[in-house]
Amino acid sequence: MLVAAAILVIRIQLLAFTGANVIGVNYGLNGDNLPPPEQVIDLYGRCQINFVRLFEPRHEVLEALRGRPQLLSLGTKNEEIQSIASSQQASDEWVKTHVVPFVDNVNIGYITVGNEVIPGTNAQYVGQAINNILNSLNNYGITKQIKVTTVLPGTSLASSYPPSAGAFTNEAAAVLKDIAQNLWHRGFPIMINVYPYFAYASDPSHISLDYALFQSKDPVVRDGPYLYYNLFDAMVDAFHSALEKIDVPNVTLAISESGWPSAGNEPYTSIENAQKYNKNLMDHVLGGKGTPRRPGQTFDTFLFEMFNENQKPAGVEQNFGFFYPNMQPIYPFWPC
Secondary structure, three states: OHHHHHHHHHHHHHHHOOOOOOEEEEEOOOOOOOOOHHHHHHHHHHOOOOEEEEOOOOHHHHHHOOOOOOEEEEEOOHHHHHHHHHOHHHHHHHHHHHOOOOOOOOEEEEEEEEEOOOOOOOHHHHHHHHHHHHHHHHHOOOOOOOEEEEEEOHHHEEEOOOHHHOEEOHHHHHHHHHHHHHHHHHOOOEEEEOOHHHHHHHOOOOOOHHHHOOOOOOOOEEEOOEEEOOHHHHHHHHHHHHHHHOOOOOOOEEEEEEOOOOOOOOOOOOHHHHHHHHHHHHHHHHHOOEOOOOEOOOOOEEEOOOEOOOOOOOOHHHOOOOEOOOOOEOOOOOOO
8 A cells, every 4th residue: 555655646746747847767778688769768658757868879769759758868978079079060960960860859858968077088078069069959950949968977076075065176177167157158957966875875874874865854964054854955065065166156957867776785775775765856856845055946857767787787786777677667666
């Protein structure tokens, strides 16, 4: 009865949701036993998952999305960024190949230039690559708004505790100020990957499971006037603080990845913990409360991820999925 009630709540939330923010699920393809994309997109539909994040332009997935209602976040490959940044012609060719043939009947909402490349050797190219992609969309007469952005890892922060001390590494800050200002002027968010699981599992003696799973009844961290009841908000607000320190306080954030593995590092991983984290994260995001530093601010959020993928490194990396490759649920969650 409790499982049925939980699924009913999720069904009501998804049906009632009308658009201030979107809950989606990452669709990775690092497995040799995954179902065909057509079946996967059918599964998204049956489960009322209304946003798909794709890490690279896989045309078999784009074909499966034709005529479907799901919004799509489409990524470039990291190794393509330098070429896209260095040549408008190369950028035009990327858009001509991966966007133009699909844009009329695939609901592309985002293009992400790189995944977790700041800081790193490709970081210097991200800002220009974003501009070139935007120019290419205009060159091909694509008038629908597609938000072009990038995805930051937690390692882009030099400090994150307390949240008010959040600050980017020098290397990240050097490129992010111009990128963030550009995105803010256009009304586009920066995407961030946020994993309370990894923080908790690396320091369980100082971070409580309840704090990581959104289950604390009392504030755990007091940071000046800001009270933190969950680790997710603290991690997100560390990014807000870092953006304030590079003088771009008003750019918004979207969550490109967040999840909890169901196995691979016991006792910190379990089906119960994964189910609780993802359910409570969904409640938190759809509740629209924002974070202590940004109350009421909503953000698009992608849960990680659709399937367990057997070609990832063994351990937790193979166990973030909602579904086994045979499309059976790992635990009851989605209303399908």
